[in-house]
Amino acid sequence: MSQQRTGHEAGITGRVGAVTPSTVPDFPDLPEATVARLPEYLRALHHLAETGHDTVSSEGLALAAGVNSAKLRKDLSHLGSYGTRGVGYDIEPLVGQIEYILGLNKRRAVALVGVGNLGHALAGYAGFASRGFRIAALFDADLTRVGELINGIAVRHIGDIPEVVKSEAISIAVLATPAGAAQAVADQLVAAGVTSILNFAPVVLNLPEQVDVRKVDLAVELQILSFHEHRKSARGAEQAKAVARGAELAKAVARGAVNGSPVATLGEVAA
Amino acid sequence: MSQQRTGHEAGITGRVGAVTPSTVPDFPDLPEATVARLPEYLRALHHLAETGHDTVSSEGLALAAGVNSAKLRKDLSHLGSYGTRGVGYDIEPLVGQIEYILGLNKRRAVALVGVGNLGHALAGYAGFASRGFRIAALFDADLTRVGELINGIAVRHIGDIPEVVKSEAISIAVLATPAGAAQAVADQLVAAGVTSILNFAPVVLNLPEQVDVRKVDLAVELQILSFHEHRKSARGAEQAKAVARGAELAKAVARGAVNGSPVATLGEVAA
DNA sequence: CGTTGTGAACTGATTCACAGCG
DNA sequence: CGCTGTGAATCAGTTCACAACG
Numbered sequence: 001m002s003q004q005r006t007g008h009e010a011g012i013t014g015r016v017g018a019v020t021p022s023t024v025p026d027f028p029d030l031p032e033a034t035v036a037r038l039p040e041y042l043r044a045l046h047h048l049a050e051t052g053h054d055t056v057s058s059e060g061l062a063l064a065a066g067v068n069s070a071k072l073r074k075d076l077s078h079l080g081s082y083g084t085r086g087v088g089y090d091i092e093p094l095v096g097q098i099e100y101i102l103g104l105n106k107r108r109a110v111a112l113v114g115v116g117n118l119g120h121a122l123a124g125y126a127g128f129a130s131r132g133f134r135i136a137a138l139f140d141a142d143l144t145r146v147g148e149l150i151n152g153i154a155v156r157h158i159g160d161i162p163e164v165v166k167s168e169a170i171s172i173a174v175l176a177t178p179a180g181a182a183q184a185v186a187d188q189l190v191a192a193g194v195t196s197i198l199n200f201a202p203v204v205l206n207l208p209e210q211v212d213v214r215k216v217d218l219a220v221e222l223q224i225l226s227f228h229e230h231r232k233s234a235r236g237a238e239q240a241k242a243v244a245r246g247a248e249l250a251k252a253v254a255r256g257a258v259n260g261s262p263v264a265t266l267g268e269v270a271a
Numbered sequence: 272m273s274q275q276r277t278g279h280e281a282g283i284t285g286r287v288g289a290v291t292p293s294t295v296p297d298f299p300d301l302p303e304a305t306v307a308r309l310p311e312y313l314r315a316l317h318h319l320a321e322t323g324h325d326t327v328s329s330e331g332l333a334l335a336a337g338v339n340s341a342k343l344r345k346d347l348s349h350l351g352s353y354g355t356r357g358v359g360y361d362i363e364p365l366v367g368q369i370e371y372i373l374g375l376n377k378r379r380a381v382a383l384v385g386v387g388n389l390g391h392a393l394a395g396y397a398g399f400a401s402r403g404f405r406i407a408a409l410f411d412a413d414l415t416r417v418g419e420l421i422n423g424i425a426v427r428h429i430g431d432i433p434e435v436v437k438s439e440a441i442s443i444a445v446l447a448t449p450a451g452a453a454q455a456v457a458d459q460l461v462a463a464g465v466t467s468i469l470n471f472a473p474v475v476l477n478l479p480e481q482v483d484v485r486k487v488d489l490a491v492e493l494q495i496l497s498f499h500e501h502r503k504s505a506r507g508a509e510q511a512k513a514v515a516r517g518a519e520l521a522k523a524v525a526r527g528a529v530n531g532s533p534v535a536t537l538g539e540v541a542a
Numbered sequence: 543c544g545t546t547g548t549g550a551a552c553t554g555a556t557t558c559a560c561a562g563c564g
Numbered sequence: 565c566g567c568t569g570t571g572a573a574t575c576a577g578t579t580c581a582c583a584a585c586g
């Protein structure tokens with residue numbers, strides 16, 4: 001079964017590309033955690049470039065990308081050296097390198113299956129077009145939707161998947177079907193030649209392991225936040241006690257509660 | 272600054288809830304990685320219950336949730352013991368325990384800000400309602416949208432955020448505004464009392480650390496897949512060589528490429 | 543002098559493998 | 565006997581702290 005990257009998986013394991021002992025030239029082995037952060041760095045860099053910067057320090061870029069600077073430097077060090085000591089990173093070549101690594105040189109064609117509520121919105125999502133992708137085909141099982149034009153492209157029947165995926169040379173698909181249909185559609189996509197799937201349906205797909213699957217489950221994201229809300233309120237009584245002991249202590253506790261770092265136990269700080 | 276959980280963060284650190292030396296009764300310390308998987312277990316368990324199961328083995332549940340059974344058992348062991356050796360887990364009490372931990376006993380009220388392309392779809396997303404949440408308020412900055420009814424609830428102006436968030440006791444918000452507006456809106460939400468935000472805008476929010484933020488960036492997900500596509504094609508030549516040495520070897524390589532686990536180098540397998 | 547790049551230490555998560563139990 | 569629950573081992577990722585360098 002293909003690995004299901006849930007989007008908030010903690011122990012993403014392994015080093016991508018570590019297949020052969022010697023690395024393929026110009027394609028370094030990258031920790032999966034680093035790969036997952038590169039798009040965020042890229043976005044931050046584009047923003048910096050647009051606001052007139054030529055260069056940025058690890059501290060500055062880290063701030064813009066929401067990570068700490070040590071992590072950022074370690075991540076970028078995997079790509080080769082694009083920084084100047086005492087100065088920072090040259091934005092333009094760094095953007096180029098990250099785009100190259102992410103395979104964003106050429107605009108990638110993407111198929112979207114399931115033009116319901118969510119799929120319709122995704123089909124019109126401007127962020128895909130502006131960040132390296134082209135929605136090249138839309139599919140739906142519902143014949144009453146077939147032919148509908150969304151953002152200038154016509155919805156086709158899922159029976160056309162094999163033909164269109166081949167003719168458009170599509171390797172990435174977005175799955176926004178109901179849960180019940182997702183597995184069957186995914187099988188068809190893979191049979192047609194798709195090798196990466198972004199799955200919005202709340203099911204675990206069972207696919208050959210060479211297919212990369214990422215799963216985005218909107219309700220799951222809210223449930224994780226709900227856990228944190230529950231925890232915050234369950235700890236309300238404890239927190240109240242802590243606050244009573246002074247503002248500094250309360251801050252430490254809050255930091256501990258959010259970061260989860262072992263900042264201090266109440267006993268230690270109070271002592 | 273609040274921790275920005277990007278949804279595919281690898282080194283999610285810390286143990287949630289480890290504030291006091293002694294754990295609050297009925298609220299165990301859970302590794303963040305475990306918390307992030309509980310919603311998936313819950314979904315799988317509901318599905319099993321609906322298909323007539325009373326009990327499930329760690330192996331069976333792991334399969335349904337897309338993880339391995341050791342991880343599943345370790346995760347569930349943190350919640351207390353709900354399994355019977357030689358048999359498996361009782362689904363019903365386990366569902367109850369996970370729902371309790373996730374704070375899904377009571378249906379949580381959620382505000383959604385930004386009723387554009389994506390926000391509109393999220394407002395109508397049935398998965399929220401069916402999995403513990405109630406969209407209690409919709410907001411937009413655009414006066415021409417204010418008053419519009421979506422799924423029976425009226426869009427209000429963002430100026431009403433303080434009033435509505437308080438009256439509806441909303442603690443979780445979904446942010447689906449354009450990037451440029453996100454920070455200002457987030458500040459208003461937090462000022463009004465929101466303590467958890469699900470952010471779809473492609474910006475890093477800068478918020479007090481007691482606010483939990485999760486970020487979902489749809490283009491980032493595709494870019495990560497794009498990386499894997501790029502890698503697969505960059506390795507095409509190497510793979511071809513490997514395949515030539517036999518099917519078993521090719522399978523091992525593919526597994527290694529997807530899982531990233533150090534399955535074998537070509538040399539080792541060939542030897 | 544300021545900032546990168548990186549070994550070393552540390553932390554958290556996963557996996558192994560088996561004792562313990564129904 | 566089969567399956568859970570869990571210590572021990574391993575592994576990946578983060579953070580520290582500082583040498584190297586422009």
